[in-house]
Amino acid sequence: MVNQVTVGIIGAGRIGRLHADNLRVMPSYKLKSISEAYMTEELVAWAESRGLGAVFTDGEAILNDPEIDAVFICTPTDTHASWIERAARAGKHIFCEKPISMSSAETSRALQIAKEAGVLLQVGFNRRMDPNFRKLKQLVQAGELGRPHIxxxxxxxxxxxxxAYVLSSGGMFMDMTIHDFDMARYLMDEEVAEVYTRGANLIDPMFGRCSDVDTAVITLTFTSGAICVIDNSRQAVYGYDQRVEVFGSQGAAVADNCRQTTVEVSTATAVTRDQPLHFFLERYNQAFTDEVAAFAQSIIQQQPAVCSGYDGQQAQLIAEAALESHRTGLPVKLSAFAEKECPEIEAL
Amino acid sequence: MVNQVTVGIIGAGRIGRLHADNLRVMPSYKLKSISEAYMTEELVAWAESRGLGAVFTDGEAILNDPEIDAVFICTPTDTHASWIERAARAGKHIFCEKPISMSSAETSRALQIAKEAGVLLQVGFNRRMDPNFRKLKQLVQAGELGRPHIxxxxxxxxxxxxxAYVLSSGGMFMDMTIHDFDMARYLMDEEVAEVYTRGANLIDPMFGRCSDVDTAVITLTFTSGAICVIDNSRQAVYGYDQRVEVFGSQGAAVADNCRQTTVEVSTATAVTRDQPLHFFLERYNQAFTDEVAAFAQSIIQQQPAVCSGYDGQQAQLIAEAALESHRTGLPVKLSAFAEKECPEIEAL
Amino acid sequence: MVNQVTVGIIGAGRIGRLHADNLRVMPSYKLKSISEAYMTEELVAWAESRGLGAVFTDGEAILNDPEIDAVFICTPTDTHASWIERAARAGKHIFCEKPISMSSAETSRALQIAKEAGVLLQVGFNRRMDPNFRKLKQLVQAGELGRPHIxxxxxxxxxxxxxAYVLSSGGMFMDMTIHDFDMARYLMDEEVAEVYTRGANLIDPMFGRCSDVDTAVITLTFTSGAICVIDNSRQAVYGYDQRVEVFGSQGAAVADNCRQTTVEVSTATAVTRDQPLHFFLERYNQAFTDEVAAFAQSIIQQQPAVCSGYDGQQAQLIAEAALESHRTGLPVKLSAFAEKECPEIEAL
Amino acid sequence: MVNQVTVGIIGAGRIGRLHADNLRVMPSYKLKSISEAYMTEELVAWAESRGLGAVFTDGEAILNDPEIDAVFICTPTDTHASWIERAARAGKHIFCEKPISMSSAETSRALQIAKEAGVLLQVGFNRRMDPNFRKLKQLVQAGELGRPHIxxxxxxxxxxxxxAYVLSSGGMFMDMTIHDFDMARYLMDEEVAEVYTRGANLIDPMFGRCSDVDTAVITLTFTSGAICVIDNSRQAVYGYDQRVEVFGSQGAAVADNCRQTTVEVSTATAVTRDQPLHFFLERYNQAFTDEVAAFAQSIIQQQPAVCSGYDGQQAQLIAEAALESHRTGLPVKLSAFAEKECPEIEAL
Structure with a gap:
């Protein structure tokens, strides 16, 4: 493992296969094996088409392989923490999909074990690698917008x-908004002090039946007093709407949606342009590649992960606090909430 | 007064003079007189240059003129309610600058008197007439965005x-955000149920010394469950930032800023375009003209005002509730708040 | 005439009335009278509604009025030169609509007489006053784009x-492209050396029957070697398309179309925005006001016109050369052509 | 060769290596060997890093390999025709970089031989595959813009x-504008009838010393009467400027430049956004991938090439005619010119 990281993927669902395809063409990786508890003929055929000889039903086989340097954990969320612990004990570096778990206490324990094992752990908040948001981050860091206010x-x-997805998702805040919570922390490089959630069930009564929301506006207050506001919807009929704006004392920067082409068509009835790229696979295509490239680089150059376990834990805590705010109708202070949920968090 | 409304202006400050210049070139108006408590030589010269013979120090002289059909109240806010009452009792139609007053009880009484006098009362929320926001309203009304969600x-x-201005302004929510509260109600055509304010003092400690904020994010929840979020700053260094977005079940519409030209310049160092129009006089230039044209039309055609006294009162109530939320750190339900502040509001 | 110019308008068609309405509300003008050879009841009513007592059938009545400082010539093109001569001999400053005439020789004589009379003459190339193109001009003059190349x-x-219009228009180059020829000279501040025209009849055979074109691309070569390319169409179904780009050694500047609002609407089927402003009255609304304001300023401050008779003559010459190029299919050198068409041009 | 094409690359310069890297990760290709007359240590190391065992100094070795289905000709232009002939005689399908040659007669002969050999020949006009221009093509083909006019x-x-590059490039028209000539034919799906060139040497006297131009506006007239205008510059200081517009009887479509991000930054001094992507490797990154994918698909599915030898020949003819027009200062009719340059062209 001088300039190449040998990896195995645990979990061969949509995201596991996406990573597999990206890893295959990157010189910094050697993808050796994959595991999937629910083996199908279709999966075997897929693995063969990718030249992946080793397909296991149990990820332990990957962890037991001494050639493996690192694993990608792409299983259902409720098994993430367990796999982190086992991988850490096997001395493998870990790339784990978000969220780390549905429970702050569970996450804390897993992170503690990974820390003790001295392995690198990166959480899959891929949007940090989106070229647009990365430019926002650079502008903030370079001070070009002054002190961020909003x-x-x-x-x-x-x-x-x-x-079915909604029921097992952990709710909109944990499943969807968690990306935005991480984005807020990433851009501000600061911790959240308070969360206020205004959620609604406006799109489909199904969400209500699942005790979930489909529409929300969440206000985060940072320790500096800066404010972040997130608006979410489970259904934008015109496509995947992913925009971010940072407003500061010296200026503002707005990242607009991405579109397939720049073409604008003018006719007698309308002036039209492309809708936003359809969904996350299209919009964050580059980011998915870049996050795995960054993981290899962190391992090879022994640098911190671009998105650490602590980052994953914090986003999860904010998601839990957002849900609490939604339930009570009141703002929730994160410090008190964190202490209640996972008292050992300070130990990290 | 068949096709022309004879008017007087009470208060010859910046906004009074702005209206005067707009009224002068509109065939639907005959501007006859103006009054200003603080008479100066400069004001006399200004009035002369506009061909305005009659300049009084007391607005009563205008109210006593039987030829006058309507008055524009452009005095300091703390005298609005009093002038509304006196103008209503004199049988004059009333165009009153926002806010109607600093006290809900006072506003309720003034509106009650205007109602009993049977005069038309329009409040100067000029942004309703901005071509961009008017288009948003039309899209919402036509159902082209479906049911509004955010x-x-x-x-x-x-x-x-x-x-000095800050101290007498009634605070940011009453002075500045009140426009946005009216815009939210205008676009949604629905009442606000709850207000949550997250304010901050990030720009200048002076605001804090004045017990005011300079930065805020306010969340309004409508009775239907739809959510509105407003973000305010007292200082956007790049110019007057006035954007509105409506997101609904069938689509979204975004009104961007206006700029002096469409020119984009590309050089070796940057690609640049114009900053937003500097401030409200530039941005809402057309809206200031259109709101006074609408007032004349309402009088002549005996139609309701495009922005009624009730609208003015509601925006004021939301501003008061926003301040209460800021003070307590908790969401405020508008119904309970309104009852406490002005129990007679239901009578209107 | 210290700070106010007393004017009469000769010709009360669409453009004459447009100027009348603009002049009426400008303090730098006193509009006294108007003349129109084809008097109608509708015209009389219009003049009355504008408070214009004096409506003559013969423009001579205006020229004979010693109070009149300046005249606006808004008659059919074939009478422009004659009115310029008569107005100049009457000592009136002249604002003349474009083109000055259909004949270079006729134009030269009219300009010669105006020059000898010492009156100011401005030609109505209103687009020079468009805020977008004015910004391009400023960028070029300030050297921000370096040396212009294209x-x-x-x-x-x-x-x-x-x-009927086409038959009396003098052809597309003289009627429509002449504005673009003036824009090219205005932006480059340099003379045209050669013209090549590629015209076509693609929209309606009527144009062909009238010996005219409806589509054209014209290449102008400037004396410095810089190149201008103009593309024209008599029918853009999406609205009035008016864009200009200057490309130079240090950068490029692009002036896009203007639209009624900035609103962008995104739905399940399309992302749309406003079409360009419909036609010249909407697009150049501000420019029409600004060009007459500039005329008064030039008279009052005894400064050169923003668009001189010489400018009008040059644009006309280029239009004639463009037509010659279209007829022969060959590039036409302007120097030889100018000498042939109006040998006395150097005398100006 | 059922679903995979085995290829060799003749010429390992910048473009040859670009293709190599694209081919390597495409399942439809097996890249077997590469040749380069000017062997260096650096090249050997590069080939090794790509897992390319076979690196020859003579392309004949590739042509002699019976496993090779197709070759990519990436050598200097003056050897293209010769390699086409040899590859065709060896029965290999051919992907040839543009232009095919510097001489129409030579090109005709090479195409004739390829035709007789029955091999597929694709010319590397990669811009046909750019997503923006492909959308323009689809709009034209679907008739959404009506009949194209400009x-x-x-x-x-x-x-x-x-x-050195300029001297061996064949001149700007053959080296650079040839892409635009192909784009014009591609979008219009029609032949060019006449060419008029207005070239200039405005950027660097070096171009003039090389008997070349650095700036040009070229007008193409199509057989239908539609007109195309191309403007070229060897130096846009703000980046690679690649825009195309199609204007037709039912509407217009404009393809704008591509930029790295959508971020717009507003500060007290300016509103800025990204410059265009730097050069062809960045802008046409996707197009380079897609054109080689299309070549494999054409071979496997026995379909015509997306850009045929005839297309390459026509663009070359237009480039020669453009140079002739530049030299004479007169428009050049393509039919007469083609006959003079390569009488056998009809035979294809």
Whole structure:
């Protein structure tokens, strides 16, 4: 492992296969094996088409392989923490999809074990690698916008998920807004002090039946007094709406949506242009590539992860606080909430 | 007064003179007189240059003129309610600058008297007439965006006012955000149920000394569950930032800033375009003309005002509730608040 | 005439009335009288509604009025030169609509007489006053684009004129492109050396029957070697398309179309925005006001006109050369052509 | 060769290596070997890093390999025709970089031989695959713009090439504008009838010393009467300027430049956004991938090439005619010119 990281992927669902395809063509990786608890003929055929000889039903086989330097954990969320612990004990570096878990206490324990094992852990908040948002981050860091006062994040999905997904998702805040919570922390480089959630069920009564919301505006107050507002919807009929704005004492920067082409068509009835790129696979295509490239670089050059376990934990805590605010109708102070949820968090 | 309304202006400050210049060139108006308590040589010269023979120190002289059909109240806010009452009792139609007063009880009484006198009362929320926001309203009314779910209003001033202005302004919510509260109600055509304010003092400690804020994010929840979020700043260094977005079940519409020219310049160092129009006189130039044209039309055609006294009162109530939320750090339900502040509001 | 110019308008068609309405509300003007050879009841009513007592059938009555400082010549083109001569001999300053005439020789004589009479003459190339193009001019003059290499002018009408208009228009180059020829000279501040025209009849065979074109691309070569390309169409179904680009050694500047609002609407089927402003009355509304304001300022401050008789003559010459190029299919050198058409041009 | 094409690359310069890197990760290709007359240690190391065992100094070795289905000709232009002939005689399908040659007669002969050999020949006009221009093509083909009247192509390089390159380039029309000539034919799906060139040497006297131009506006007239205008510059200081517009009887479509991000930054001094992507490797990154994918698909599915030898020949003819027009200062009819240059062209 001088300039190449040998990896295995645990979990061969949509995101696991996406990573596999990206890893295959990157010289910094050697993808050796993959595991999937629910083996199908279709999966075997897929693995073969990618030249992946080793397909296991149990990820332990990957962890037991001494050639493996690192693993990608792409299993269902409720198994993430367990796999982190086992991978850490096997001495493998870890790339884990978000969220780390549904429970702050569980996350804390997993992170503690990874820390003790001395392995690198990166959480899959891929949007940090989006070229647009990365430019916002650079502008903030370079001080070109002065001191940030207001951050606005618009994050709307093109179409709502099905009931089964909603029931197992952990709710909109944990499943969807968690990306925006991470984005807010990433851009501000500062911690959130308070959360206020105004959620609603406006799109489909199914969400209400699942005790979930489909529409929300969440206000985050940072310790400096700066304010972030996030608006979410499970259904933007015109496509995946992903915009971010940072407003500061010296200026503002706005990242607009991406579109397939720049073409504008003018006719007798309308002037039209492309809708936003359809969904996350299209919009964050580059970011998915760049986050795995960054993971290899962190391992090889022994640098911190671009998105650490602590980052993953904080986003999860904010999501839990947002849900609490939604339930009570009141603002929630994050410090008190964190202490209640995972008293050992300070130990990290 | 068949096709022309004879008017007098009470108060010859900046806004009074702005209306005077607009009225002068409109065939639907005959501007006859103006009054100003603080008479100066400069004012006399100005009035002469506009061919305005009659300049009084007391607005009563205008109210006593039987030829006058309507008055424009452009005095300091703390005298608005009193002038409304006196003008109503004199049988004059009333165009009153915002806010109607600093006290809900006072506003209720003034509106009651105007109602009993049977005169038309229009409040100067000029932004309702801005071509961009009018188009948003039309899209909402025509159902082209479906049922509105989220409204986002960005409203930032180019430079902060001085301390004297801040002290007499009634605070940012009553002075500045009140426009946005009216815009939210105008676009949604629905009442606000709850207000949550997150304010901050980030620009100049002077605001804090005045017990005011300079930065805020306010969340309004409508009775239907739809959510509006407003972000305000007293200082956007790049110019007057006035954008509105309506997101609904069938689509979204975004009104961007206006700029002096469409020119984009590309050089070796940057690609640049114009900053937003500097401030409200430039941006809402057309709206100031259109609101006074609408007032004449309402009088001549005996139609309701485009922005009624009730609208003015509601925006004022929301501003008061926003301040209460800022003070307590908690969301404020508008119904309970309104009852407490002005129990007679239901009578209107 | 210290700070106010007393004017009469000769010709009360569309453009004459447009100027009348603009002049009426400008303090630098006193509009005293108007003349129109084809008197109608509708015209009398219009004049009355504007408070214009004096409506003559013969413009001579205006020229004979010693109070009149300046006249606006808004008659059919074939009478422009004659009115310029008569107004000049009467000592009146002259604002003349474009083109000055259909004949270079006739134009030269009229300009010679105006010059000898020492009156100010401004030609109505209103686009010089458009805020967008004015900004381009300022950028070029300030050297921000370096040395200009390529100028691109797109000029397309929303709908074709009728046959009667076409027959009396002098052809597309003299009627429509002449504005673009003036814009090219204005932006470059340099003379045209050669013209090449590629015209076509693609929209309506009527244009061909009238020996005219409805579509054209014209290449102008400047004496410095810089190149301008103009593309014209008599029918852009999406509206009035008026864009200009200047490309130079240090950068490029692009002036886009103007639109009624900035609103962008995104739905499940399309992302749309406003079409360009419909036609010249909407697009150049401000420019029409500004050019007459500039005329008064030039008279009062005894400064050169923003668009001189010489400018009018040059644009006319280029239009004639463009037609010659279209007829022969060959590039036409302007120097030889000018000498042939109006040998006395150097005398000016 | 059922679903995979085995290829060799003749010429390992910049473009040959670019293709190599694209081919390597495409499942439809097996890249077997590469040849380069000027072997260096650096090249050997590069080939090794790509896992390319076979690196020959003579392309014949590739042509002699019976496993090779197709070759990419990436050698200097003056050897293209010769390699086409040899590859065709060896029965290999051919992807040839543009232009095919510097001589129409030579090109005709090479195409004739390829035709007789029955091999597929694709010319590397990669811009046909650019997503923006492909959308323009689809709009034209679907009739959404009606009958095309005017096509405008802006094509400007970010920085001028060196003298050695200029001397061997065949001149700007053959080296650079040839892409635009192909784009014009591609979008119009029609042949060019006449060419008029207005060229200039405005950027660097070096171009003049090389008997070349650095700035040009070229007018193409199509057989239908539609007109295309191309403007070229060897130096746009703000980046690679690649815009195309199609204007037709039912509407217009404009393809703007591509930029790295959508971020717009507003400060007290300016509102800025990204410059265009730097040069062809960045802008046409996707197009380079897509053109080689299309070549494999054409071979596998036995379909015509997306850009045929005939297309390459026509663009070359137009370039020669453009140079002739520049030299004579007169428009050049393509039919007469083609006959003179390569009488056998009809035979294809």
């Amino acid at each position: 951050v606005k994040i618009t994050s709307r999905d093109p179409q709502p998920p099905g009931e | 409204v986002k209003i960005t409203s930032r001033d180019p430079q902060p006012p001085g301390e | 100028v691109k002018i797109t000029s397309r009408d929303p709908q074709p004129p009728g046959e | 096509v405008k192509i802006t094509s400007r390089d970010p920085q001028p090439p060196g003298e």
